[in-house]
Amino acid sequence: MVVKLYGQVTAACPQRVVLCFLEKEIEFEIVHVDLDTLEQKKPEHLLRQPFGQVPAIEDGDFKLFESRAIARYYATRYADQGTNLLGKFLEHRAIVDQWADVETHYFNVLAFPIVLNLVIKPRLGEECDVVLVEELKAKLGVVLDIYENRLASNRFLAGDEFTMADLTHMPAMGYLMRTDVNQMVKARVNMNRWWEEITARPAWKKLMKMAGFEA
Amino acid sequence: MVLTIYAPLFASSKRAVVTLVEKGVEFESVNVDLLKGEQRQPEYIAIQPFGKIPVLVDGDYKIFESRAIMRYIAEKYRSQGPDLLGKTIEERGQVEQWLDVEATSYHPPLLALTLNIVFAPLMGFPADEKVIKESEEKLGEVLDVYEAQLSKNEYLAGDFVSLADLAHLPFTEYLVGAIGKAYMIKDRKHVSAWWDKISNRAAWKEVSEKYALPV
Numbered sequence: 549m550v551v552k553l554y555g556q557v558t559a560a561c562p563q564r565v566v567l568c569f570l571e572k573e574i575e576f577e578i579v580h581v582d583l584d585t586l587e588q589k590k591p592e593h594l595l596r597q598p599f600g601q602v603p604a605i606e607d608g609d610f611k612l613f614e615s616r617a618i619a620r621y622y623a624t625r626y627a628d629q630g631t632n633l634l635g636k637f638l639e640h641r642a643i644v645d646q647w648a649d650v651e652t653h654y655f656n657v658l659a660f661p662i663v664l665n666l667v668i669k670p671r672l673g674e675e676c677d678v679v680l681v682e683e684l685k686a687k688l689g690v691v692l693d694i695y696e697n698r699l700a701s702n703r704f705l706a707g708d709e710f711t712m713a714d715l716t717h718m719p720a721m722g723y724l725m726r727t728d729v730n731q732m733v734k735a736r737v738n739m740n741r742w743w744e745e746i747t748a749r750p751a752w753k754k755l756m757k758m759a760g761f762e763a
Numbered sequence: 764m765v766l767t768i769y770a771p772l773f774a775s776s777k778r779a780v781v782t783l784v785e786k787g788v789e790f791e792s793v794n795v796d797l798l799k800g801e802q803r804q805p806e807y808i809a810i811q812p813f814g815k816i817p818v819l820v821d822g823d824y825k826i827f828e829s830r831a832i833m834r835y836i837a838e839k840y841r842s843q844g845p846d847l848l849g850k851t852i853e854e855r856g857q858v859e860q861w862l863d864v865e866a867t868s869y870h871p872p873l874l875a876l877t878l879n880i881v882f883a884p885l886m887g888f889p890a891d892e893k894v895i896k897e898s899e900e901k902l903g904e905v906l907d908v909y910e911a912q913l914s915k916n917e918y919l920a921g922d923f924v925s926l927a928d929l930a931h932l933p934f935t936e937y938l939v940g941a942i943g944k945a946y947m948i949k950d951r952k953h954v955s956a957w958w959d960k961i962s963n964r965a966a967w968k969e970v971s972e973k974y975a976l977p978v
Binding site: 599646698 | 812813824826827828830831832834835838839852853855856857859860862863864866867868871905908911912
């Protein structure tokens with residue numbers, strides 16, 4: 549019996565889980581929850597995710613939501629299979645957790661409203677808050693400088709190997725790189741090197757194909 | 764060599780401090796005065812490049828992000844004190860889920876209330892009434908979901924206290940105290956019972972008293 553992932557493969561948070569499944573070589577099935585028609589707010593989905601968000605998973609009787617928690621669970625449960633996403637020993641794992649949490653608290657808080665204004669609002673015919681976007685980009689620049697410094701002496705965020713810390717950034721970064729924010733990344737040597745390397749991974753390429761983004 | 768935690772008087776650090784106390788781990792603390800901007804000094808930036816608190820230093824090992832620190836302590840000292848991670852991988856999955864809910868849904872509106880109501884007058888910046896109103900609404904919606912969850916389970920992740928519950932302590936203390944919105948907790952029967960249970964734990968009472976911010 550295969551794990552069911554409720555969500556949309558073009559949405560960032562479900563992508564985080566799909567990427568984890570692909571890296572860990574875990575079979576899965578996507579059950580489409582249509583965000584354009586607000587299916588995630590309907591009673592049927594609220595039973596799976598009471599905050600009305602995606603993704604959620606159902607694995608037999610086991611249910612879970614919050615994309616990062618789902619990714620951590622599968623990375624732990626399938627520790628011996630596929631890419632090791634959580635580090636080899638406790639101190640390393642904690643640094644993986646540290647940089648994964650940095651994604652939530654420093655990166656996503658800026659990336660999400662930027663993507664909302666530059667990508668999603670235009671699609672819905674809504675006006676982009678240009679002033680807000682400039683403010684957010686200025687703050688993002690400060691954060692990216694810290695990442696740049698980190699990646700100057702580390703191949704990946706948590707050290708020598710690709711881990712959850714890098715993976716968790718990829719969905720939102722993927723969207724940001726489709727906006728003029730890509731200049732901010734390209735202008736930073738180490739961030740650019742890191743982004744090129746992690747997007748060359750087969751799991752990412754497969755995800756992009758599934759989401760209809762790359763040929 | 765003894766563990767050192769930085770800025771114990773401030774709420775984010777208290778997530779880590781209460782975990783240390785619950786697990787009976789010896790530690791020292793170093794004060795960092797956020798009201799005076801000490802976290803922006805070069806000596807502090809050298810250990811936490813984003814200039815945020817807390818940081819835990821364990822000999823040569825440094826880790827930041829309060830929830831990453833909580834996970835590290837809970838794992839490292841698994842065999843002593845209460846098991847805050849659950850007994851199985853599935854229980855841990857639930858702990859991670861509710862820890863992430865705290866980080867992504869509960870904390871942001873509550874932080875906005877804390878900054879605008881408690882710290883604005885202290886630090887001389889104007890409170891944003893619109894943000895206060897929207898944050899209270901958002902937090903109320905989240906607490907409604909908690910009310911449903913806690914009517915089925917004694918604690919957030921199940922019938923055992925975990926990191927997910929502890930993560931809520933420091934800022935919720937502001938909510939029922941200095942923010943002056945205790946009704947948000949008290950008016951919800953199951954949330955109120957849960958709050959009474961977790962805030963009366965010996966470890967939290969010790970942390971709350973010993974590391975009270977003198978304001």
